[in-house]
Amino acid sequence: MKTVFLNAVKLDFDNKLDFSQLAKLAAVTKYDSSNDQDIVAKVQDQNIVITKELPVSREIILQFPPSVKLICEAGTGYNNIDMAAAREKNITVCNVPGYSTEAVAQLAITSILSLSSSLTQQQIMLKQKNYDNFTKHLMVSHVELQNKALGIIGSGSIGRQVMKVALALGMNILVYNRTPKTWESPNIKSVTLEELLKQSDYVSLHCPLTPDTRHLINKERLSLMKPSAYIINTSRGALIKEPDLIEALEAGKIAGAALDVQDPEPPELNNPLFTMNNVILTPHIGWKPLEARQRLISLLAGNIASFLDGKPINVVS
Numbered sequence: 001m002k003t004v005f006l007n008a009v010k011l012d013f014d015n016k017l018d019f020s021q022l023a024k025l026a027a028v029t030k031y032d033s034s035n036d037q038d039i040v041a042k043v044q045d046q047n048i049v050i051t052k053e054l055p056v057s058r059e060i061i062l063q064f065p066p067s068v069k070l071i072c073e074a075g076t077g078y079n080n081i082d083m084a085a086a087r088e089k090n091i092t093v094c095n096v097p098g099y100s101t102e103a104v105a106q107l108a109i110t111s112i113l114s115l116s117s118s119l120t121q122q123q124i125m126l127k128q129k130n131y132d133n134f135t136k137h138l139m140v141s142h143v144e145l146q147n148k149a150l151g152i153i154g155s156g157s158i159g160r161q162v163m164k165v166a167l168a169l170g171m172n173i174l175v176y177n178r179t180p181k182t183w184e185s186p187n188i189k190s191v192t193l194e195e196l197l198k199q200s201d202y203v204s205l206h207c208p209l210t211p212d213t214r215h216l217i218n219k220e221r222l223s224l225m226k227p228s229a230y231i232i233n234t235s236r237g238a239l240i241k242e243p244d245l246i247e248a249l250e251a252g253k254i255a256g257a258a259l260d261v262q263d264p265e266p267p268e269l270n271n272p273l274f275t276m277n278n279v280i281l282t283p284h285i286g287w288k289p290l291e292a293r294q295r296l297i298s299l300l301a302g303n304i305a306s307f308l309d310g311k312p313i314n315v316v317s
């Protein structure tokens with residue numbers, strides 16, 4: 001099977017990954033990066049196309065040759081691939097669930113811990129050598145997480161891992177999920193989205209980006225949150241209507257945010273989020289630890305092996 005990886009450098013930026021499991025299954029041509037102008041030429045005569053978060057639009061997929069039978073997203077979110085076009089062309093699409101659950105949950109928890117102690121503000125103030133006014137440091141917000149309410153939107157693999165760690169920190173969990181679930185712990189409660197936003201001290205987003213979830217967090221919903229509450233997004237930037245978030249942060253309607261994902265990525269350089277002391281920005285790195293990336297290669301190889309066996313797994317279209 002001829003396989004092309006359109007943007008392999010995005011996954012193996014440090015050249016540390018072992019691709020041998022994939023190489024045993026297929027002849028893989030790896031390109032560092034690709035764009036709308038060259039994707040169609042690169043997939044000629046190929047059977048399997050691998051992409052990592054690279055937009056693969058309807059227009060591009062409709063030009064794929066009949067040889068292409070499978071598109072593999074080298075990640076969990078697959079909102080970059082036009083599913084309707086893939087279906088029309090009878091191309092199977094699969095993703096890689098679970099490879100970075102611990103890593104992304106770790107970043108969400110890191111964000112919550114950091115916001116709870118205003119680590120960024122303390123660092124900024126200290127680096128300005130503000131020690132002479134020590135009271136200023138003492139005045140910066142610093143709270144215990146124990147008994148605080150954490151709202152989880154999307155209780156799938158990552159959301160549940162965040163819940164597990166947050167429970168160990170003594171937090172109470174409110175969950176809003178598309179399919180309501182029941183929970184064994186008395187410290188976890190399923191609620192409506194509105195209840196979650198009103199009652200949570202921290203709101204963490206863990207649902208996929210779909211037509212239903214685009215701009216799920218907008219001006220109206222932000223206005224339901226407590227002025228002392230924080231929002232954490234490690235899922236997809238467009239879950240939040242970013243101008244509405246910026247307005248809420250500027251007006252002090254919520255206390256702060258930690259955003260691993262933005263809309264667009266990377267953000268425009270003049271985006272006000274860059275200059276807000278109560279905002280932690282990371283450049284979509286939740287998935288990035290080497291352990292998670294190597295796990296991804298194994299799972300990707302599993303996807304391809306199952307497809308070649310005629311029993312495709314992790315099919316999302």
Ligand SMILES: NC(=O)C1=CN([C@@H]2O[C@H](COP(=O)(O)OP(=O)(O)OC[C@H]3O[C@@H](n4cnc5c(N)ncnc54)[C@H](OP(=O)(O)O)[C@@H]3O)[C@@H](O)[C@H]2O)C=CC1
Nearest residue numbers: 076077154155156157158177178179207208234235286287
């Ligand atoms: N920052 C990073 O580096 C990374 C980010 N991600 C992002 O994290 C997302 C979540 O990953 P993961 O937990 O593994 O995915 P899962 O599929 O395991 O979980 C997603 C959850 O979201 C729920 N959901 C779907 N639609 C809605 C909705 N409209 N309202 C409320 N809940 C909804 C699903 O509900 P149901 O039970 O009904 O299916 C499911 O429980 C990915 O889609 C991706 O965008 C993933 C990896 C790395």
Ligand SMILES: O=C(O)C(=O)CO
Nearest residue numbers: 053074075076077287
């Ligand atoms: O796997 C994902 O969904 C990511 O966001 C990282 O590519």
